[in-house]
Amino acid sequence: MIILKIAFRNIFRQKRRSILTALSMFGGFFLSAFFIGFSDGSYNTIISMFTSNNLGHIQIHENTYLDKPSLYKTINNYEEVLQKLAEIKGVKSYSPRIFSAGIVSVGDKSSGARIFGVDQSKEIKTTNFDKKIIKGKVFSGEEAYEVIIGEGLSKILKAEIGEELVVISQGADGSIANDAYKITGISKSGNEIEDRVTMYLPLKVAQELLVLEGRVHEIAITVGNLNSVNKINELVSKKINSEEIEAVPWQVFAKSFYDAMQADVAGMWVMLVIIMFVVAIGVLNTVLMSVLERRREYGLLKAMGTKPKDIIKLILTEINILAFICIILGSVAGFGINLLLSKHGIAMPEPITYGGMKFQYMTSEVNLRSFLIPAVIVFVSATIVGFFPALKAAKTDPAKAMRTH
């Protein structure tokens, strides 16, 4: 108790020095909290754009489809699978899809295109499909002979709403697949490369064109909480219980994207280590000065019978009280800035392109780890660097220290 009392009062003894030490701890905490919150927020925005707005969090395919996609590798009992998915808690939405490639033309302009067959009502729930339409409207029905094309493709084809688009592809039975569809909308996904080749057909219409009735290539699933993807993926795998089809999380089907994100996360840890180092230097400098100045006092404490471990405890308590105050203040400030940026974000001077998608705004996130990690960083770095001056103080030779004036 007396150690705590002395430690607490010592903090207010050299106010300027304590403020300097506190500033380096507070700065370190605040920067770390902001950095983690902002990184998490930005990553989640990007992941959300990649998954919720396009790929989904989990996908179901025929077992070998991801390694080598083919028109013939289909999910043959997809209606049954959809019914099973509806029973799984945590599955937010799901959407069956068909993919193929073909040549499209409008008037005398033609281009290669990627054909997406989508169940419009389910796709809207899964990837906000309707929000991607920047001109025109969504399909008028699930069996309408209508097509929505990407913005880039519309420019290549110089196509306008209401014009007719002809598709030539290959049917699953080996026949030449071709038909004409009315352009009803132009879409923008945020990925410019994709928008130059994308065209959407209603699922049933696409199944008819490609002779894939009752079959799809993919079922995209979204979940309520991004952190529960792996858990729900396991539930889905168990539920579908099939040797022919498999469910995989986004970290697997978008591996290169996931790896790039992981590399960015590693960069964040490097930054945190640098912040830890800056905090450590700040604390070491002031604590060492303080210990040297109070050498006589430590000598006196030892002369009176205070044990070296209690002197170490005294100095570490002083540092830890200061760290605790800084963590509280830093949490308030960090919460404030992360909350503000989670609502308003930071506008990039130039849009950031990530995986072909452009990001104009980066937002922060308020989460527990953006406070816990900085708290551990500040506490641990301050304690580690404080330990060496504390050890020096504990080793003070009382006889020599008392001769110091």
Add this chain to the structure above:
Amino acid sequence: MDQKTIISTENLVKTYKDNGMEAKAVRGISLEITSGEFTAVVGPSGSGKTTFLNLISGLDTPTKGTVMINNKLISEMKGKELSDFRRDNIGFVFQSYNLIPVLTVEENIEYIMLLQNVPKSERHERVIKILEEVGLSGLETRRPTQLSGGQQQRVAIARAMVSNPTLILADEPTANLDSEMGSELLKMMKVLNETTGMTFLFSTHDEMIMDRARRLITLKDGLVKTDEIR
């Protein structure tokens, strides 16, 4: 060593090494101090007074020879044993008062009792009593910076005595005080010595202490030059 002997040193030697040069601060002191003595160790600067006191208190270890306090060979003690022995048997009074600046008068005085795990009520009782004895009643809540030099030294004396140690070691206790304050302080210590029977050992240049000491040990070049009992 008979029953009344508190301190006994035998051929005490302390050598310091500085830049490869050896300097003998104490060259072989053998003496005995008995219980309740009011003894002054005097001598010119560099005669070995402070080193001698540090060796007796266990703050420094002898190069050769032995120190016994209360029949305990403290020159062989180390670490926790030595620090506990010092806490329970020796009270220190230093030239520069050396109070803990962030603690109040009461907290400074009770510090050693806290280390000894004396219960709170008893600590408070003893602090009040000793403050009365050193003439500082009512100043319990003051910080050292709010006291005069004389008052600070009285607090240091109270702190040294409050845990009833066997021995009070005072290194130049009046050196930073004016003669009037020094005289008052000395008078007080003499009274405490007579009433409590505690043994006082001073190192000093102060003529007043030399005059009032019952025993005067004069050191020169690390050796006892004279040892006079009055």
